[in-house]
Amino acid sequence: CRGSAMDLFGDLRRMNKRQLYYQVLNFAMIVSSALMIWKGLIVVTGSESPIVVVLSGSMEPAFHRGDLLFLTNFHDDPIRAGEIVVFKVEGRDIPIVHRVIKVHEKGNGNIKFLTKGDNNEVDDRGLYKEGQNWLEKKDVVGRARGFLPYVGMVTIIMNDYPKFKYALLAVMGAYVLLKRES
Numbered sequence: 511c512r513g514s515a516m517d518l519f520g521d522l523r524r525m526n527k528r529q530l531y532y533q534v535l536n537f538a539m540i541v542s543s544a545l546m547i548w549k550g551l552i553v554v555t556g557s558e559s560p561i562v563v564v565l566s567g568s569m570e571p572a573f574h575r576g577d578l579l580f581l582t583n584f585h586d587d588p589i590r591a592g593e594i595v596v597f598k599v600e601g602r603d604i605p606i607v608h609r610v611i612k613v614h615e616k617g618n619g620n621i622k623f624l625t626k627g628d629n630n631e632v633d634d635r636g637l638y639k640e641g642q643n644w645l646e647k648k649d650v651v652g653r654a655r656g657f658l659p660y661v662g663m664v665t666i667i668m669n670d671y672p673k674f675k676y677a678l679l680a681v682m683g684a685y686v687l688l689k690r691e692s
Contacts, residue, residue, distance in 0.1 A: 533687045540686060557583035557652035562596055563662030564607050568627030569594070572609075576663035579607065581652025589613060589623055589647065594654040597625065600639045605651045608634055614644065622646055
């Protein structure tokens with residue numbers, strides 16, 4: 511590992527300023543392209559977070575920890591019982607992926623609904639903010655439309671082991687900055 515780090519720094523020293531600026535601009539272009547793709551997905555899907563990772567086993571057997579979910583959130587689509595939604599609760603940073611088990615529709619168009627994890631014994635009222643018994647459309651981040659099994663395990667590993675995350679980001683950044691095009 512030490513020899514490869516020395517090779518990277520050796521490559522950096524051998525670059526002239528023009529090559530170094532070119533590599534930095536390449537890196538900035540990759541980062542900005544990723545951000546533009548993410549913002550484009552937000553616009554197309556109508557969801558503030560078009561891709562989420564399942565972080566717990568509460569939805570097994572439908573989804574497992576580490577599954578990557580693709581979401582949409584078109585406000586014209588009515589929420590129905592049986593649908594899997596991702597919602598945010600006030601006071602919690604991480605969105606929750608659970609199934610809608612009951613829906614109450616009022617004549618004025620207001621919809622309230624109750625959720626539950628497939629693998630949980632009780633509904634989610636204990637997860638909602640204090641005094642809240644039902645979710646509303648404003649709480650929904652998106653609805654599951656598809657998934658890739660276990661692809662999100664990389665995200666879980668990086669969150670569980672922050673040193674691994676920073677090491678991986680450093681190696682990837684160094685590779686992009688130091689790789690020369692032939």
